[in-house]
Amino acid sequence: MIRIPRGTKDVLPTESYKWQQIEKIFREVSNLFGFQEIRTPTFESTELFLRGVGETTDIVSKEMYTFLDKGDRSITLKPEGTAGVARSFVENGLASSALPLKMYYITPVFRYEAPQAGRLREHHQFGVELFGSESPYADLEVILLAREIFKRFDISSVFLKINNIGCPSCRKKYNEILTEYLKKNTDKLCQTCNDRLYKNPLRILDCKIDSCEIVKADAPKIIDHLCPDCLKHHDFLIQLLDASNVEYVIDPYLVRGLDYYTGTVFEFVSSVIGSQGTVCGGGRYNNLITEVGGVNTPAVGFGMGIERLILLLEANGYKFVDDKKPIVYIATYNQSYYVYALQLVTLLRKEGVAVEIDVVGRSFKAQLKYANKKGFKFVLVVGENEVASNKFSLKNFETGEEFLLDKKDLAIFIKNQRI
Ligand code: ATP
Ligand code: MG
Numbered sequence: 194m195i196r197i198p199r200g201t202k203d204v205l206p207t208e209s210y211k212w213q214q215i216e217k218i219f220r221e222v223s224n225l226f227g228f229q230e231i232r233t234p235t236f237e238s239t240e241l242f243l244r245g246v247g248e249t250t251d252i253v254s255k256e257m258y259t260f261l262d263k264g265d266r267s268i269t270l271k272p273e274g275t276a277g278v279a280r281s282f283v284e285n286g287l288a289s290s291a292l293p294l295k296m297y298y299i300t301p302v303f304r305y306e307a308p309q310a311g312r313l314r315e316h317h318q319f320g321v322e323l324f325g326s327e328s329p330y331a332d333l334e335v336i337l338l339a340r341e342i343f344k345r346f347d348i349s350s351v352f353l354k355i356n357n358i359g360c361p362s363c364r365k366k367y368n369e370i371l372t373e374y375l376k377k378n379t380d381k382l383c384q385t386c387n388d389r390l391y392k393n394p395l396r397i398l399d400c401k402i403d404s405c406e407i408v409k410a411d412a413p414k415i416i417d418h419l420c421p422d423c424l425k426h427h428d429f430l431i432q433l434l435d436a437s438n439v440e441y442v443i444d445p446y447l448v449r450g451l452d453y454y455t456g457t458v459f460e461f462v463s464s465v466i467g468s469q470g471t472v473c474g475g476g477r478y479n480n481l482i483t484e485v486g487g488v489n490t491p492a493v494g495f496g497m498g499i500e501r502l503i504l505l506l507e508a509n510g511y512k513f514v515d516d517k518k519p520i521v522y523i524a525t526y527n528q529s530y531y532v533y534a535l536q537l538v539t540l541l542r543k544e545g546v547a548v549e550i551d552v553v554g555r556s557f558k559a560q561l562k563y564a565n566k567k568g569f570k571f572v573l574v575v576g577e578n579e580v581a582s583n584k585f586s587l588k589n590f591e592t593g594e595e596f597l598l599d600k601k602d603l604a605i606f607i608k609n610q611r612i
Contacts, residue, residue, distance in 0.1 A: 227295050241269075245484055247451065258304075301316070310467055311500065311504055323335055323492060348463075357458070358449075359420070368394050372390065524561055573603075
């Protein structure tokens, strides 16, 4: 038997309707906020991620699915959603459209990670990007959008963590102060963090290893070292969150795993889905567009992990309803009524009623057995009497009740059964 690659998952028909409902909510909420969908390729030139995401990040240095194609081009499967959108923004000259430009995407994401609950090698993200505003109003807008998604699902067990990691100039100074502090604690830092010390000290604050966390607890806070502009931005955003009744905690050590972040960073975290609790991560990336060759365009956005959102929904006991599955099975008494039954099926489908009919050539008895096993709510039999009278009996499998209906009343009756 050929097995599924490690760290990937099938979404079976018994689960896919949940995905469809989740995606429907993403689309609805995005549209309410004026975000439109963008679809970019599943793979891009490797260079895009080297420049966009950053060579010292875990994603680029360890986790990318990179290969040479048959034309010897270095290609990488998307390890995140934003860089591709930024590339498209530049390549399609979207900077000259009416700004801000607000876009959303739903995409598979590939990272070579150690698979565990909530951590896959192929996962999926819903994300939004707002290009062309450096105002805290834009930060607020994307935070409100993410929060609205959680509200739609009745999730109250997530909390918003927020921080500001400064612009390149104040971060440079902070990095020096942080490095000085960390240098005194190298014996307590893990090997990876020792390697990061001079390349990317900020990332040490994101290490989940206990001894590194202890070092972090006393580390200088970037918020105390922000330049006046960054501090003003941060304070204004906090005021806006307060005014909008958004609950949050300021986490002075929150950093994100991608180099492109500047200024505001945030996460929505849940404590009910184990250690992979970050369901949504985002922030501002004012330099990404220039990094990938465009004109200076400030941007803010987030990525939400769909598999983690599903874990969270399940932990919350969220009830998905499969309202697309047919509830009526049309059984034919014998084959001579099949063509007539098929006409009925076609008529009902035309009226928007989902129904199934035998496509195997089964006996009447076998059709009923199948319908029962599959869990149809009703069975409608087509036989001699029905064809002669144009009246049909619809039998409820669960209660045994029968309804005798005119052909013209069938569609309405079945539609009402869903409610
Ligand atoms: P983590 O710290 O958990 O590794 P991250 O900072 O790498 O997350 P992002 O790159 O910000 O995550 O991705 C946005 C969201 O996508 C995360 O908040 C998470 O919900 C989800 N996500 C990230 N990596 C994975 C993965 N390997 N499997 C499943 N979901 C993931
Ligand atoms: Mg990660």
